[in-house]
Amino acid sequence: MPGRIIEECTFTHRQVPGPVSKKAVEKLNPVWDSRAVYFVVDYAKSHDNFIVDVDGNEFLDVYSQIASIPVGYNNARLIEAAKSPQMILALVNRPAVGNFPGENWLTQLKDGLLRVAPKGHNKVFTAQSGSEANELAYKAAFMRYRRRQRGEGVEWTQEEIDSCMNNAAPGSPDLAILSFKNSFHGRGFGSLSTTRSKAVHKLDIPAFNWPQAPFPALKYPLEDNVEANKAEEEACLKKVEELITSWHCPVAAVIVEPIQSEGGDNHASPAFFQGLRKITQEHDVMLIADEVQTGFGATGKFWGHEHWNLASPPDMVTFSKKAQTAGYFFGDDQLTPDKAYRQFNTWIGDPARIIMSNAVISEILDNKLVEHTAQVGDKLYAALEKLATKYPDNIQNLRGKGNGTYIAFDTENPAALVGKMRSFGVNIGTCGTRTVRLRPMLVFEEGHIPRLVETFERALTGGADGSK
Amino acid sequence: MPGRIIEECTFTHRQVPGPVSKKAVEKLNPVWDSRAVYFVVDYAKSHDNFIVDVDGNEFLDVYSQIASIPVGYNNARLIEAAKSPQMILALVNRPAVGNFPGENWLTQLKDGLLRVAPKGHNKVFTAQSGSEANELAYKAAFMRYRRRQRGEGVEWTQEEIDSCMNNAAPGSPDLAILSFKNSFHGRGFGSLSTTRSKAVHKLDIPAFNWPQAPFPALKYPLEDNVEANKAEEEACLKKVEELITSWHCPVAAVIVEPIQSEGGDNHASPAFFQGLRKITQEHDVMLIADEVQTGFGATGKFWGHEHWNLASPPDMVTFSKKAQTAGYFFGDDQLTPDKAYRQFNTWIGDPARIIMSNAVISEILDNKLVEHTAQVGDKLYAALEKLATKYPDNIQNLRGKGNGTYIAFDTENPAALVGKMRSFGVNIGTCGTRTVRLRPMLVFEEGHIPRLVETFERALTGGADGSK
Numbered sequence: 001m002p003g004r005i006i007e008e009c010t011f012t013h014r015q016v017p018g019p020v021s022k023k024a025v026e027k028l029n030p031v032w033d034s035r036a037v038y039f040v041v042d043y044a045k046s047h048d049n050f051i052v053d054v055d056g057n058e059f060l061d062v063y064s065q066i067a068s069i070p071v072g073y074n075n076a077r078l079i080e081a082a083k084s085p086q087m088i089l090a091l092v093n094r095p096a097v098g099n100f101p102g103e104n105w106l107t108q109l110k111d112g113l114l115r116v117a118p119k120g121h122n123k124v125f126t127a128q129s130g131s132e133a134n135e136l137a138y139k140a141a142f143m144r145y146r147r148r149q150r151g152e153g154v155e156w157t158q159e160e161i162d163s164c165m166n167n168a169a170p171g172s173p174d175l176a177i178l179s180f181k182n183s184f185h186g187r188g189f190g191s192l193s194t195t196r197s198k199a200v201h202k203l204d205i206p207a208f209n210w211p212q213a214p215f216p217a218l219k220y221p222l223e224d225n226v227e228a229n230k231a232e233e234e235a236c237l238k239k240v241e242e243l244i245t246s247w248h249c250p251v252a253a254v255i256v257e258p259i260q261s262e263g264g265d266n267h268a269s270p271a272f273f274q275g276l277r278k279i280t281q282e283h284d285v286m287l288i289a290d291e292v293q294t295g296f297g298a299t300g301k302f303w304g305h306e307h308w309n310l311a312s313p314p315d316m317v318t319f320s321k322k323a324q325t326a327g328y329f330f331g332d333d334q335l336t337p338d339k340a341y342r343q344f345n346t347w348i349g350d351p352a353r354i355i356m357s358n359a360v361i362s363e364i365l366d367n368k369l370v371e372h373t374a375q376v377g378d379k380l381y382a383a384l385e386k387l388a389t390k391y392p393d394n395i396q397n398l399r400g401k402g403n404g405t406y407i408a409f410d411t412e413n414p415a416a417l418v419g420k421m422r423s424f425g426v427n428i429g430t431c432g433t434r435t436v437r438l439r440p441m442l443v444f445e446e447g448h449i450p451r452l453v454e455t456f457e458r459a460l461t462g463g464a465d466g467s468k
Numbered sequence: 469m470p471g472r473i474i475e476e477c478t479f480t481h482r483q484v485p486g487p488v489s490k491k492a493v494e495k496l497n498p499v500w501d502s503r504a505v506y507f508v509v510d511y512a513k514s515h516d517n518f519i520v521d522v523d524g525n526e527f528l529d530v531y532s533q534i535a536s537i538p539v540g541y542n543n544a545r546l547i548e549a550a551k552s553p554q555m556i557l558a559l560v561n562r563p564a565v566g567n568f569p570g571e572n573w574l575t576q577l578k579d580g581l582l583r584v585a586p587k588g589h590n591k592v593f594t595a596q597s598g599s600e601a602n603e604l605a606y607k608a609a610f611m612r613y614r615r616r617q618r619g620e621g622v623e624w625t626q627e628e629i630d631s632c633m634n635n636a637a638p639g640s641p642d643l644a645i646l647s648f649k650n651s652f653h654g655r656g657f658g659s660l661s662t663t664r665s666k667a668v669h670k671l672d673i674p675a676f677n678w679p680q681a682p683f684p685a686l687k688y689p690l691e692d693n694v695e696a697n698k699a700e701e702e703a704c705l706k707k708v709e710e711l712i713t714s715w716h717c718p719v720a721a722v723i724v725e726p727i728q729s730e731g732g733d734n735h736a737s738p739a740f741f742q743g744l745r746k747i748t749q750e751h752d753v754m755l756i757a758d759e760v761q762t763g764f765g766a767t768g769k770f771w772g773h774e775h776w777n778l779a780s781p782p783d784m785v786t787f788s789k790k791a792q793t794a795g796y797f798f799g800d801d802q803l804t805p806d807k808a809y810r811q812f813n814t815w816i817g818d819p820a821r822i823i824m825s826n827a828v829i830s831e832i833l834d835n836k837l838v839e840h841t842a843q844v845g846d847k848l849y850a851a852l853e854k855l856a857t858k859y860p861d862n863i864q865n866l867r868g869k870g871n872g873t874y875i876a877f878d879t880e881n882p883a884a885l886v887g888k889m890r891s892f893g894v895n896i897g898t899c900g901t902r903t904v905r906l907r908p909m910l911v912f913e914e915g916h917i918p919r920l921v922e923t924f925e926r927a928l929t930g931g932a933d934g935s936k
Contacts, residue, residue, distance in 0.1 A: 028574045031582060031591055035808035036566045043561045043570045044553075054571050065564040066814045073561050082559040083551075085512075091550040091824055093511045093541050094792055096533040098504045102511045103522050106496045114499060123499055128596040131813065135656055139673055146672040161667040165649075167675035171667065175674055181633075187813050188603055189658030189676070199629040199639065200809050204614040205607055206643050207635035208657070208674060321814060324562055340503035341668050345599065345655050346534045346789060352820065356559055 016422045018055025038422070046073035049444055051427055059427040060451055062405075066429065067261070067293050067439035068321035071363045075443075081359035090352040097126070098341075098348050108351060112358040113327070115365070116296075118289075118303050120313035121329040123336070126349030130292035130320035131186025134255065136343060137316045137328045138177050138190050140335045141253035141286040145175060147338055148284075174249040176208070178240065178285075180215035182263030182432070185255055185290055194255055197263040197432075211243040211251065215260055216268045220397040233272040241279050253286035253315075258304030259400075261293040264432020265408030267399055273308035281312070286335075288328075289314040296322035297364055297442050300374030300404030307403070322442075324360055325353035369442040370404075376446055377404035380438070383453045384409070394460045405444055408437040420459035426452060484890045486523025506890070514541035517912055519895055527895040528919055530873075534897065535729070535761050535907035538790035539831045543911075549827035558819040565594070566809075566816050576819060580826040581795070583833070584764075586757075586771050588781035589797040591804070594817030598760035598788035599654025602723065604811060605784045605796045606645050606658050608803045609721035609754040613643060615806055616752075642717035644676070646708065646753075648683035650731030650900070653723055653758055662723055665731040665900075679711040679719065683728060684736045688865040701740040709747050721754035721783075726772025727868075729761040732900020733876030735867055741776035749780070754803075756796075757782040764790035765832055765910050768842030768872030775871070790910075792828055793821035837910040838872075845872035847914055848906070851921045852877070862928045873912055876905040888927035894920060 017025065017039040024040045045052035049072060051061040061069070071078065081087060086104060095102055113124050125140070127133040150156075157170075164171025179185060179194035186195060193208040195201055216233045219225035244251045256276065260266035280287040294304030296319070301307055305314055316335065320326035327349060337343055364370060381401050388395035388409065394417075400407035411417055414430040421428050431437045440448070485493065485507040492508045513520040517540060519529040529537070539546065549555060554572060563570055581592050593608075595601040618624075625638075632639025647653060647662035654663060661676040663669055684701045687693035712719045724744060728734035748755040762772030764787070769775055773782055784803065788794035795817060805811055832838060849869050856863035856877065862885075868875035879885055882898040889896050899905045908916070 024571065024574060027578070028569070032573075032577050033591075033593070033804055033808070033811065034569075036812060037569060038567050040573075041563065041568045041570050043557045043563070046561060051568070065562065065568060068562065068564060068814055074557075075560065078560040079556060082556045087559070088547060088550045089511045089542075091555070091820070092543065092546040093514060094533065094536065094824075095509065095511070096536060099506050100509050100519070100533060101496070101502070101505060102509050103492065105500075105508075106492060109500050110495070123501075125501070129600070129813065129815065132597070132600070132656070138657075139655075142674065143672045156667070156671060160671060164667050164670040164672075164675070165664055166680070167661055167670075167677055171671050172673065172675040187607075188600070188656045189606075189661070190656065193635055193657070196633055199624070199632050200807060202632040202635075203624060203628060203639050203810075204611045204632075205640065206610065206676060207632075207640040208676075209635055212634070336501055339668060340501070342671075343501065344504060345597065346536055347597065350818075350821075352559070353818075356562075 012425070014057045014423050014425060016053070016057065018053060018057060020054040024054060043073065048072040049441060049448060057425065059422065059425050060448060061427045062438050062440040062444070062452060063427045063429040064439050064441050066321070067298070068324075069441050070296055070322035070324065070360045071369065072441050072443040075363065077363045078356060078359050081355055084355065087352060087355050090355055094347065095351065096346050096348075097351065098344050102351065105351065108354045108358060112354065112361065116302055116361055117329045118305070118313055118317045121317060121331040123331065124327055124329050125343060126325065126327040126354065128347070128349060129186070129326050130318065131188045131191045133292065133318040133320055133326045133328050134185045134194070134288070134290060135188050135190045137255075137288050137318055138253060139343060140316065140330070140337070141177070141288070142173075142175050143337050143342060144286065144334050145250065145252040146173060147334065175252045176210040176247055176249050178211045178213060178243055178251045178254045180256060180260070181212050182215055182260050182266055183255070183257060184260070184262035209248070211247050213240045213243055215266055216272055218267060220399060229269070230271070233268060233275070237272065237275040237279060240276065241283075244279065244283050244285060251285055253288050254280050255288040255290050257290045258294045258299065258307065259403065259406060261437070262431050264435045265399060265437050267403075270308045273305070274310060277308075277310050277312065277314070286315040288316045288318065290318050292318055292320040294406070295319045296360070297370040297373055298322070298404050298439065299406045300370065300377050300402065302370050322360065323357050325349060325357040364442060373404040373442050373444070376444055377407065378402070379446055380405055380449050380452070381407055383449050387453055387456060391460050405438055405440045408435050410434045411436055417459055420462060421455055424455045424458055426455045480893070482525045482891050482893060484521070484525065486521060486525060488522040492522065511541065516540040517909060517916060525893065527890065527893050528916060529895045530906050530908040530912070530920060531895045531897040532907050532909050534789070535766070536789040537909050538764055538792065538828045539837065540909050540911040543831065545831045546824060546827050549823055552823070555820060555823050558823055562815065563819065564814050565819065566812050570819065573819065576822045576826060580822065580829070584770055584829055585797045586773070586781055586785045589785060589799040591799065592795055592797050593811060594793065594795040594822065596815070596817060597654070597794050598786065599656045599659045601760065601786040601788055601794045601796050602653045602662070602756070602758060603656050603658045605723075605756050605786055606721060607811060608784065608798070608805070609645070609756070610641075610643050611805050611810060612754065612802050613718065613720040614641060615802065643720045644678040644715055644717050646679045646681060646711055646719045646722045648724060648728070649680050650683055650728050650734055651723070651725060652728070652730035677716070679715050681708045681711055683734055684740055686735060688867055697737070698739070701736060701743070705740065705743040705747060708744065712747065712751050712753060719753055721756050722748050723756040723758050725758045726762040726775065727767065727871065727874060729905070730899050732903045733867060733874075733905050734900075735871075738776045741773070742778060745776075745778050745780065745782070754783040756784045756786065758786050760786055760788040762874070763787045764828070765838040765841055766790070766872050766907065767874045768838065768845050768870065770838050790828065791825050793817060793825040832910060841872040841910050841912070844912055844914055845875065846870070848873055848917050848920070849875055851917050855921055855924060859928050873906055873908045876903050878902045879904055885927055888930060889923055892923045892926055894923045
């Protein structure tokens with residue numbers, strides 16, 4: 001009963017950021033650009049689903065460090081991992097794992113990360129960020145493309161070797177990665193060339209002349225727009241194929257998010273992704289699933305692309321955020337370069353972060369947190385659906401049904417709404433231009449739903465400063 | 469007395485990699501490309517300057533995880549930092565520091581990293597790898613260039629906003645970074661476009677059409693080639709200026725390593741770098757010192773560019789490796805973007821690694837390890853100079869005098885030589901095409917010199933398999 005719960009909740013109005021946060025930011029900004037800081041955190045006091053700031057405000061956190069905290073603040077198993085002798089060794093003796101892996105590296109990967117490798121994938125390449133993971137996947141796709149073009153076992157020509165040192169073809173070939181409008185794949189010069197979400201990310205930065213296809217703009221509610229959405233998805237797929245066959249240079253890979261996250265929580269149906277898999281296979285183009293934000297359970301499946309029901313898997317799956325480390329999984333030996341040292345750097349990841357990742361995975365598997373998230377997500381969606389019916393002008397295009405807690409809706413002024421939510425003790429984020437996105441951790445429980453939903457209601461009906 | 473020391477050393481021949489290492493690599497390779505592994509390490513048994521492999525072999529380590537271990541394996545102060553309550557919090561609650569920094573973030577930067585900020589630099593931007601640090605510096609240079617071109621405070625045009633989403637000018641402008649032949653600046657798509665060291669790094673990967681200038685090829689010994697080297701450096705500077713003024717698009721920044729490290733330990737004189745600073749200032753081009761490998765003391769100064777004796781500092785200084793974290797320092801407010809969220813990503817570095825970095829800095833400062841390295845380096849250089857006199861065919865172009873332990877020489881088959889060195893218990897690396905590079909840690913002591921030098925001698929005079 002919403003009414004009852006409203007009365008039980010305390011909607012104390014918080015000043016966010018509070019005075020202590022503000023003072024800290026004033027000191028921080030001259031040495032480190034702090035203009036994006038919401039508030040300064042007391043991580044020692046934060047716990048489970050709750051983040052506590054230095055002013056003593058406690059927030060129910062459904063933003064989770066931009067969707068990157070997996071199993072709650074100060075999780076006991078993660079603390080144990082952080083204190084382990086293996087961790088001390090990994091922190092103190094940071095290895096160049098490509099040359100000098102430690103004796104536990106095999107275990108950390110084979111009995112660790114590979115526990116959750118997507119179906120059909122039995123190899124991993126480690127990295128340090130989602131951007132880096134995507135760029136490494138692009139490089140793997142480019143090297144594979146040229147290897148097949150050159151012919152298996154055919155040596156590099158002197159012309160290739162000489163020209164690449166000059167950044168010129170044929171050694172530095174004109175090859176492309178296709179991405180989708182509104183996608184976000186990172187901030188490096190390669191990954192940013194595939195990112196198409198916001199000008200603030202891209203403006204002033206040189207970019208590769210790579211193609212972008214339209215991503216389906218589905219109409220909601222889905223059940224009332226079946227035919228229109230089907231036509232929209234087919235039109236987008238047609239455009240993908242046109243771009244692959246007509247672009248000024250070969251397209252080596254297509255990268256796609258299971259749910260376009262930074263770009264506005266844009267969904268597409270399994271049929272769309274099945275069509276994408278079909279087209280990429282027909283044209284021998286690698287399909288990369290960017291699971292940096294969707295991976296590790298929040299969609300109610302461990303990997304977002306499991307919702308696609310593909311007959312054959314994407315060729316590479318990149319991960320970061322909730323994984324607490326980064327990298328990409330793959331299964332095709334042709335994606336291992338023809339020679340050593342081609343996919344290489346000093347650290348190639350961080351064993352310290354992989355130890356944390358393995359603790360996260362154990363926590364998820366042992367506590368069945370993916371199944372849990374699927375169930376709680378259904379209940380959360382139902383509660384928000386009710387709210388959307390009550391406030392149809394403020395909660396539009398509610399989406400993410402059947403996708404765990406990966407739920408979003410459109411509203412006229414999302415920044416104002418989440419500002420109010422914060423002042424009422426809920427930390428939540430936006431994406432795209434008019435979207436509020438929910439990114440609870442995998443330990444979000446049914447018992448948290450009333451506080452979240454009622455805070456939405458209070459924020460929607462409260463005064464401009466949220467003080468009503 | 470070399471003779472005496474040879475007799476005292478034990479030149480037991482080790483099989484490297486040993487059987488246990490080999491077996492581990494056989495298991496590892498199917499899940500993680502292990503073709504570059506030298507041996508598998510027992511990090512628990514490694515200590516100070518010595519790395520121990522899983523076969524029980526102990527090596528004097530003057531390669532130091534590709535020049536990235538700063539103060540010895542299992543350093544006591546680093547262990548203390550790894551066990552600290554701050555570390556547990558940083559590992560367990562990995563923050564998105566741009567939005568939600570912890571209360572210690574200010575201290576970790578201001579009283580931490582900024583303790584060693586280069587002269588004239590009072591700001592830092594944090595990152596996770598040397599490649600990323602360089603790319604963030606390039607982005608800062610590009611944004612600054614366009615900001616000045618646009619005019620201070622002038623808003624972006626709709627045409628810029630629209631075109632950048634399509635990777636096209638004017639929003640995605642044609643701007644360049646100039647780098648030098650044989651330089652190494654990383655493996656991302658932007659940093660790789662400036663890397664010019666080896667084809668194996670670059671081949672098959674699309675690259676930006678950016679210019680490369682020749683880097684001085686100095687003749688040794690320096691004192692016998694003063695005029696020729698001066699002419700060589702002047703010719704290179706002339707070419708830099710020509711490229712800046714004639715390239716098909718504006719050059720926003722020049723990036724240079726104080727010593728070209730991966731490319732063969734190529735040095736240039738202070739006069740060359742002073743000339744480079746003069747040219748870049750005259751043309752309003754940012755000068756980036758890539759100190760990923762030279763930074764943090766190994767050259768006998770904290771920053772390699774301190775050897776240049778510049779009147780005004782480089783505009784940005786990037787760091788990684790021995791810093792155990794990564795990022796860049798800068799001092800000019802124009803290098804802070806005009807708006808928030810332009811230099812941004814989820815994690816923006818890793819506080820856990822910055823805690824380690826601060827322990828490294830404290831260890832360096834408290835124990836005067838930079839001064840120590842300068843002194844030990846002089847002695848090491850003198851010992852190698854004697855050896856070079858004895859074996860002039862095998863030790864050529866000895867270089868790095870006055871540069872701490874950052875010493876290198878050319879030899880016909882460096883891979884074979886370091887293979888033999890390893891079999892005699894010294895772990896050492898190569899660079900360029902015919903160079904052996906020394907990269908001891910900052911705790912390398914005078915007492916280690918005899919073992920190193922005598923092992924060189926044994927390896928140079930021993931049989932092909934190093935078993936003599």
